Amino acid sequence: MTALHWFRRDLRIGDNPALMAAADSGDVLPVFVLDPDLWESAGTPRRAYLVSSLRALDEQLGGHLVVRHGRPDAVIPALAAEVEAEAVHIATDAAPTGRGRDRRVEDALDVPLIRTGSPYAVTPGRVRTGGGEGYKVFTPFRRAWQDHGWHSPAPDQHAARRRLQLVDGVRSDDLPRAEPPEGLTLPEAGEEAALDRWAQMLAGPLAQYKAERDRPDLDSTSRLSVPLKWGEIHPRTILADLAHRRSVAADTFRGQIAWRDFHADVLFHSPSARDTSLTTVLPEDSWAEGADERHALETWAAGRTGYPLVDAGMRQLLAEGWMHNRVRMVVASFLVKDLHVRWQRGAEHFMAWLVDGDVPQNQLNWQWVAGTGRDAAPYFRVFNPVRQGLTYDPEGRYVRRWVPELRDIPGKAVHEPWKLPESAAPDYPAPMVDHAAERAATLDAYQEHRRR
Ligand SMILES: Cc1cc2nc3c(=O)[nH]c(=O)nc-3n(C[C@H](O)[C@H](O)[C@H](O)COP(=O)(O)OP(=O)(O)OC[C@H]3O[C@@H](n4cnc5c(N)ncnc54)[C@H](O)[C@@H]3O)c2cc1C
Numbered sequence: 001m002t003a004l005h006w007f008r009r010d011l012r013i014g015d016n017p018a019l020m021a022a023a024d025s026g027d028v029l030p031v032f033v034l035d036p037d038l039w040e041s042a043g044t045p046r047r048a049y050l051v052s053s054l055r056a057l058d059e060q061l062g063g064h065l066v067v068r069h070g071r072p073d074a075v076i077p078a079l080a081a082e083v084e085a086e087a088v089h090i091a092t093d094a095a096p097t098g099r100g101r102d103r104r105v106e107d108a109l110d111v112p113l114i115r116t117g118s119p120y121a122v123t124p125g126r127v128r129t130g131g132g133e134g135y136k137v138f139t140p141f142r143r144a145w146q147d148h149g150w151h152s153p154a155p156d157q158h159a160a161r162r163r164l165q166l167v168d169g170v171r172s173d174d175l176p177r178a179e180p181p182e183g184l185t186l187p188e189a190g191e192e193a194a195l196d197r198w199a200q201m202l203a204g205p206l207a208q209y210k211a212e213r214d215r216p217d218l219d220s221t222s223r224l225s226v227p228l229k230w231g232e233i234h235p236r237t238i239l240a241d242l243a244h245r246r247s248v249a250a251d252t253f254r255g256q257i258a259w260r261d262f263h264a265d266v267l268f269h270s271p272s273a274r275d276t277s278l279t280t281v282l283p284e285d286s287w288a289e290g291a292d293e294r295h296a297l298e299t300w301a302a303g304r305t306g307y308p309l310v311d312a313g314m315r316q317l318l319a320e321g322w323m324h325n326r327v328r329m330v331v332a333s334f335l336v337k338d339l340h341v342r343w344q345r346g347a348e349h350f351m352a353w354l355v356d357g358d359v360p361q362n363q364l365n366w367q368w369v370a371g372t373g374r375d376a377a378p379y380f381r382v383f384n385p386v387r388q389g390l391t392y393d394p395e396g397r398y399v400r401r402w403v404p405e406l407r408d409i410p411g412k413a414v415h416e417p418w419k420l421p422e423s424a425a426p427d428y429p430a431p432m433v434d435h436a437a438e439r440a441a442t443l444d445a446y447q448e449h450r451r452r
Pocket of ligand 1: 213221222223224225226228229256257259260263323324325326328329332350354356357358359361362363365366369
């Protein structure tokens with residue numbers, strides 16, 4: 001008997017229950033479909049990373065990964081017929097687009113499409129209130145999520161490799177050439193790299209995670225968002241390791257994994273949250289439009305706002321395809337509440353550049369900052385980019401690292417270059433707006449909306 005395993009957001013062989021379900025039913029044909037719709041929408045950094053990750057996966061599979069270009073509802077049934085597969089195995093995709101695609105593939109197949117597991121600790125939609133609804137607030141979700149629990153990890157990569165009998169001799173299309181944009185350095189892709197990164201986190205920074213996770217200058221977070229996005233590591237592998245450590249730091253880290261599950265769950269129950277605010281916070285006419293919006297977006301995206309922490313973050317994004325979480329919140333708040341640009345525009349820019357760019361996490365985090373999401377920061381909370389810099393980058397190291405025009409300014413003075421003589425940073429722009437004035441305008445518009 002032969003089974004297809006269709007890899008999507010699970011580019012690993014260890015702790016992969018859907019792959020093991022395929023292995024249990026016979027010889028396995030491992031497949032990845034390069035869907036032109038997803039490829040086009042992925043953004044250059046993510047495309048380049050995906051190709052590296054597929055190369056790493058193919059190596060783990062001894063060169064047996066079959067890549068085909070085309071629409072999954074044509075490619076998967078054709079391949080299943082070609083190798084006379086008895087079933088096609090996948091991990092559940094809970095996101096709106098993925099659910100639609102999988103239904104179309106299922107309709108086009110003559111054999112069963114078998115779903116096992118998902119990219120989350122708990123599959124979205126499973127944790128429900130007593131009334132059978134999705135949770136709207138994070139803390140009770142987290143409690144119910146923890147009570148629901150999750151399976152232990154499936155066999156690791158070595159055990160999985162031993163169990164897999166792979167089908168030989170099936171034609172594979174070439175992987176496309178995909179270079180990252182000039183100036184952007186990608187992290188190493190693949191399951192091995194992901195497991196190494198997690199091992200390093202466990203051995204060192206995890207102990208200080210609670211105290212240091214908000215400090216972009218310390219590089220003290222795991223950077224696992226990228227392998228988690230692509231499924232090069234499963235959250236359950238992480239949770240199983242954390243279960244052996246009874247510390248506040250481990251619990252804080254587990255909380256972040258719970259946020260990831262929460263956002264996927266919110267999107268599962270409210271698919272419109274991808275594009276539409278879950279709560280309206282401002283009158284429609286208070287957002288920037290046309291040339292004003294374009295200018296604001298371009299200046300922000302280039303890291304030329306004149307606010308050092310914002311600019312450092314935006315430039316880290318262009319250089320690494322990644323940004324520290326605290327800085328993501330600051331730059332997002334700045335775009336929405338200081339420049340009055342709709343969150344959807346910022347989310348779009350992030351999706352074009354983030355290697356971990358992921359619809360549930362990106363859109364729901366933007367909604368959180370914009371005050372429009374479930375359990376979001378209240379709209380009247382406006383991040384002060386200077387105070388955030390002084391608190392979370394107290395020596396100014398993060399800013400100096402990413403904004404070369406400010407490299408000669410020592411210490412925390414780097415967060416307020418306008419207080420220094422112009423000769424201190426002649427090439428750095430003056431602030432494009434006055435934060436205090438824009439904050440006041442935002443709060444006025446918010447009050448106006450509440451009055452209507
Ligand atoms: C505006 C905005 C957009 C974002 N877009 C994305 C995105 O597209 N993809 C993405 O994976 N994350 C996104 N995040 C969440 C968060 O910034 C990143 O997950 C985190 O910075 C990744 O770094 P890390 O792996 O070192 O995190 P760590 O601090 O090491 O956290 C461990 C893991 O917990 C999860 N996690 C941490 N914080 C969050 C959070 N706020 N929401 C959900 N999960 C979280 C991630 O999977 C992360 O890898 C966004 C946050 C904001 C404010």
